[in-house]
Amino acid sequence: MRGERELFDRTAHLFGSATDIACAANTLYTWAASRPGTGVRPVPDLQGRRARKIYLPSVLLNAAGVEHLRLLRELGAQIRITEREINETIILDGRLAILAAEVTPDGRSYTVLSRPDLVNGISSLFEAAWRSSTDLAAFETRYAELRRHTPRLLDLLLSGCTDETAARTMGVGLRTYRRYVAELMAALGATSRFQAGARAKEAGLL
Amino acid sequence: MRGERELFDRTAHLFGSATDIACAANTLYTWAASRPGTGVRPVPDLQGRRARKIYLPSVLLNAAGVEHLRLLRELGAQIRITEREINETIILDGRLAILAAEVTPDGRSYTVLSRPDLVNGISSLFEAAWRSSTDLAAFETRYAELRRHTPRLLDLLLSGCTDETAARTMGVGLRTYRRYVAELMAALGATSRFQAGARAKEAGLL
DNA sequence: CCCGGATTGGCAGGAAGCTGCCACCTGGCA
DNA sequence: TGCCAGGTGGCAGCTTCCTGCCAATCCGGG
Numbered sequence: 001m002r003g004e005r006e007l008f009d010r011t012a013h014l015f016g017s018a019t020d021i022a023c024a025a026n027t028l029y030t031w032a033a034s035r036p037g038t039g040v041r042p043v044p045d046l047q048g049r050r051a052r053k054i055y056l057p058s059v060l061l062n063a064a065g066v067e068h069l070r071l072l073r074e075l076g077a078q079i080r081i082t083e084r085e086i087n088e089t090i091i092l093d094g095r096l097a098i099l100a101a102e103v104t105p106d107g108r109s110y111t112v113l114s115r116p117d118l119v120n121g122i123s124s125l126f127e128a129a130w131r132s133s134t135d136l137a138a139f140e141t142r143y144a145e146l147r148r149h150t151p152r153l154l155d156l157l158l159s160g161c162t163d164e165t166a167a168r169t170m171g172v173g174l175r176t177y178r179r180y181v182a183e184l185m186a187a188l189g190a191t192s193r194f195q196a197g198a199r200a201k202e203a204g205l206l
Numbered sequence: 207m208r209g210e211r212e213l214f215d216r217t218a219h220l221f222g223s224a225t226d227i228a229c230a231a232n233t234l235y236t237w238a239a240s241r242p243g244t245g246v247r248p249v250p251d252l253q254g255r256r257a258r259k260i261y262l263p264s265v266l267l268n269a270a271g272v273e274h275l276r277l278l279r280e281l282g283a284q285i286r287i288t289e290r291e292i293n294e295t296i297i298l299d300g301r302l303a304i305l306a307a308e309v310t311p312d313g314r315s316y317t318v319l320s321r322p323d324l325v326n327g328i329s330s331l332f333e334a335a336w337r338s339s340t341d342l343a344a345f346e347t348r349y350a351e352l353r354r355h356t357p358r359l360l361d362l363l364l365s366g367c368t369d370e371t372a373a374r375t376m377g378v379g380l381r382t383y384r385r386y387v388a389e390l391m392a393a394l395g396a397t398s399r400f401q402a403g404a405r406a407k408e409a410g411l412l
Numbered sequence: 413c414c415c416g417g418a419t420t421g422g423c424a425g426g427a428a429g430c431t432g433c434c435a436c437c438t439g440g441c442a
Numbered sequence: 443t444g445c446c447a448g449g450t451g452g453c454a455g456c457t458t459c460c461t462g463c464c465a466a467t468c469c470g471g472g
Contacts, residue, residue: 145418145419157398157400157401158400158401158404159401160396160397160398160400160401161397161398162398162457162458162459163458163459164458172420172421173420173421173422174421174422175420175421175422175423175461176419176420176421178459178460178461179419179420179421179461181459181460182460182461190366191366191367192363192366192367192368192399193398193399193400193403193459194363194364194366194399194400194402194403194406195363195364195365195366195403196400196403197399197400197401197402197403197404197405197406197407198364198403198404198406198407198412199403200400200403200404201403201404201407201408202407206404351448351449368427368428368429369428369429370428378450378451379450379451379452380451380452381431381450381451381452381453382449382450382451384429384430384431385431385449385450385451387429387430388430388431399429
């Protein structure tokens with residue numbers, strides 16, 4: 001299955017009837033429930049249903065992401081954050097799994113699985129990831145500070161200047177600037193600056 | 207104007223009638239003539255018309271890009287490469303200019319200008335960029351070698367490992383690996399690895 | 413007013429990355 | 443065979459980046 005649109009059209013009814021939704025996502029700009037193209041994204045009604053979501057810390061780096069997560073939480077979703085890379089996955093009622101594959105020029109492609117053994121395997125992986133991840137609340141405070149610096153930080157990193165000039169531009173010590181960068185990279189789960197650049201772009205922060 | 211689709215729908219007839227097309231682009235996956243979504247992109251018929259295009263070297267980093275450029279050239283387009291950053295721009299018959307703006311979640315937005323003074327100013331900027339850029343042929347040979355290494359190189363850079371391990375993985379000396387990286391960065395017009403990562407992502411190389 | 417926690421930023425030492433230089437292969441080509 | 447051109451990779455010296463340590467500073471609560 002290719003492209004968010006097709007996925008959305010063909011699985012909307014499944015989301016409507018599912019009572020247990022488990023979802024792992026890297027960015028907000030994916031999946032049926034949070035399609036780009038609309039300012040305020042449609043959020044499913046979660047009355048009497050269980051929804052669990054795992055995100056990477058990078059969604060906490062911009063205000064819009066935090067806002068969206070808060071909204072989801074108010075609607076009753078359980079949200080956790082993991083620092084380890086995770087494949088985009090949805091599991092519905094432990095009976096249906098949707099896995100995202102590579103992003104191609106014409107959009108991302110998805111695979112929908114319903115074979116019980118496969119879905120069970122994927123479910124157990126999700127459960128493990130869920131157990132090893134941390135509740136949103138714990139991360140919110142930690143990232144509030146970092147989020148303040150992030151926009152300028154990203155601009156400077158993207159400009160390709162040295163840390164020295166970047167620090168001066170921000171009016172901050174070299175040590176502090178590098179601390180910011182290190183924190184940002186941790187939030188992106190990156191261990192090199194190249195990786196950080198690619199992930200920042202991927203996360204839509206640039 | 208928002209999104210490639212709208213731009214395409216509303217300007218297709220202009221492209222059809224224009225006899226002098228000047229175009230500066232950063233990637234192949236933009237603009238009406240090369241919309242994503244189709245494997246083989248529709249290429250306009252250039253019979254008896256003048257088409258000039260300026261690209262960044264990064265389009266030469268994957269085989270598909272080279273292929274596309276060759277095709278365009280065979281159709282009669284003049285293609286040049288510039289190493290300096292350039293804003294995406296189209297000028298039709300010196301009378302109409304289309305400028306691309308920021309990429310937003312719902313697609314890129316475009317501005318269409320027809321005021322003669324503005325279009326003249328933009329045209330002269332394009333002419334300057336055209337004069338200072340180099341013909342495709344000169345770059346093709348230079349990048350043929352680099353292109354061979356690029357995929358593995360990008361994988362390794364994206365993995366976040368050190369140059370040392372990356373070099374070992376590639377079965378190549380540290381000095382050579384770093385030479386490759388330096389060449390890649392030059393091709394991307396990047397002066398820091400963070401920038402390189404972001405641009406590689408942007409150029410669709412990851 | 414003082415205290416404790418948080419943020420800052422200098423310093424130092426080390427790790428990683430960058431690049432000019434040059435010697436060494438290897439594969440054409442006369 | 444001799445020569446040339448281009449890719450390779452070690453080395454050295456340099457820059458940039460990373461981080462633990464610690465003192466200085468700021469700020470809200472008691």
